[in-house]
Amino acid sequence: MPVEHIKLVLETTLGKSIADATNEEIYAALINIVQGLAANKNKIPHGRKLYYISAEFLIGKLLSNNMINLGIFDDVRDLLKEYGKDITDIEELELEPSLGNGGLGRLAACFLDSLATLGLSGDGIGLNYHFGLFKQTFKNNLQTEIPDHWLSPLGWLTRTGEGYDVIMAGKKYHSTMYDLYVTGYKGRANKLHLFDLDTVDDTLIADGIGFNKKKISKNLTLCLYPDDSDDDGRKLRIYQQYFMVSNAAHLIIEESLSRGSDLHDLFDYAVIQINDTHPTMVIPELIRQLGEHGINMTEAIDIVSKCCAYTNHTILAEALEKWPLSYLEEIVPQLVPIIEVLDNRIRRKFNDEKVAIIDSNDTVHMARLDIHYTYSTNGVASLHTEILKNSELKDFYNLYPEKFNNKTNGITYRRWLLQANPELADYIAKKIGPGFIRYSEELSDFEVYLNQEDTLNDLLTIKKVKKTQLADYLLKTRNITVDTESIFDMQTKRLHEYKRQQLNLLWVIKRYLEIKQGLIPKRKVTVFFGAKAAPAYTIAKDIIHAIIVISKIIDADPVASKYLQVVMVDNYNVTLAEKMIPACEFSEQISLASKEASGTGNMKYMLNGAVTIGTEDGANVEIHNFVGDKNIYIFGMQSDEVIKAYEKGSYNSKSYYKKDPVLKKAVDFLVGKEAMSLGNKENLKRLYDELLNKDWFMTFPDFSEYCKVREKAYEDYEDREAFAKKCGINIARAGFFSSDRTIKEYNNDIWHLEAN
């Protein structure tokens, strides 16, 4: 769209000149314009359409992203500037949608972007959480959760007239569907459908993030992953999941019928991707609804199994969902006879308790239901898929080797390079042209430029610009001062013991103690953490507490603070990630090998020229293969060793503690005088005990090698040109990790959609 036209449309929408409009008015007008442009690109699919059902869509702010994808961002920015308006001020008016919690939700968002970019017809289906995930603040050095009321009348969601009746526990609920457009880069537009109930009452959340869990008509879509430490919480999750998938099934059937399906051929019209086990009930529900359309059970099972595919995102046993049959009998009795039929067939066919859907305790195993009754089960990184096949889901792989496949995750370049790091994106485009934005494999053309000193200096300059921008932002929004001459080392991801933020912290303590002993490092390091802990995850919150306490101890020390700083940012989310990741120099990806299914933050950091310090876990393994030993810092146990150690049950953390005096000192510091006088005894002691007596995720065995490798990384950093080259190689070899590549693979192997 030519810029004069944008101006005309903007002023017509505003009803006044840009100069006279408030930022709010401009924001509203821009939403309007984007929606108009997107509507024109929302074409009826040719052939099959994908429905990506997910409990989370961590989409981030939409204004800039949509304008970039529609090709109007630069013009709008420049136009507004002419009238004294700053696009970043307008961006700040937008609240980040609180519809997700971590990797799985962000992956869903990247996938929607890539689908639309590739011209593939694929809509997302989820829930319209009013508060979504909590907002994190720190009080008394502890995480506190406050409600995140992100929904505002001025936003992207459109209330549609559509909705369906959903029966739960014998009661009829009528849903309302909200839609928003998903734009692709120079591509088509798809939709994200979010279901809600009109009766949901925001005032139920009054004090903190707790609420009455029994009043389903008032609380159904208040929160993402409501606290499940009691039965009511667990049941609420079943209500949410069923509500999501029942609406999905209605929508899929309705749309397919309207496009000419007679439902016997549903698989020619619809393919359903089940994002982890949360939407699993779509299988029996779709069977049930097909029954209502006159299709018999045997055929319905066959149709549904040909429509559905399942993605596994985790190998942690505790995250594999299991529901007591009695809960399902209470809430979704209409599904129980169907699930029993599904189970009986498996029992008859295989006569093996280990693969039964309903086990002998009357517990329903959702992942098993998925694997038996979908045509594809995929893992999200090569190592992850191998572990699924060879250990975690071995019994199932033996039954259905042909169903198992790998789809290594990816990230969208539009948000994680163009939007987050326009300086770097423009620079690359000047060298190799803009093709890489759409054809990520072209990024490799950048590598030849790394032999020129100028390029290396330019990369360092860009990094410094991004570090300075982050420093300014942290000062402005959080009153945190950081030194941009220091090394920026970051670990940002959900807080979980397996991700091992505690290992990073033990290194910090080690360095602090060294400085106190007079071992002065060459350069200051700023260690950034960004992480929310699940509200009921005690040890995770203890780790946050310890990080904050250590950070304050260092800040208060006049000598140590010259060489070391720990910044625990509050409320890490997509918006903050976009500001932090481009400023990072070392990316910490230090999960215990075998535990991180893939990781996607690792890819975002790589693409922005950070060098990884990591274990051979998840997609780190693939990153390592692409960049080679020289451009990554790898340490730690191998996944097969870890798996064996768990099998043997031989791991004993105390023996490492006793053997390694450096480790011992760092661990002891957690409960030493300094920490205890600033922090809470209870939290610190619990963390200390946990590490000493259990350390389930084996931080101790990896500690000394981790320290060695990390210190080597910092030493290598001092050769600035050599470091810049490592950054450049990471960028140039990130092409594989575009979600466009991932989506192409899903499409070729699983979905078979036709682009239009």
Ligand code: 26Q
């Ligand atoms: C399960 C049972 C009960 C309550 C909650 C849950 C639950 C909730 C959220 C289980 C899993 C999740 C989220 C998982 C997740 O985000 N997994 C991440 O997915 C990414 C995308 O594939 C991977 O890159 C990460 O490695 C993986 O951790």
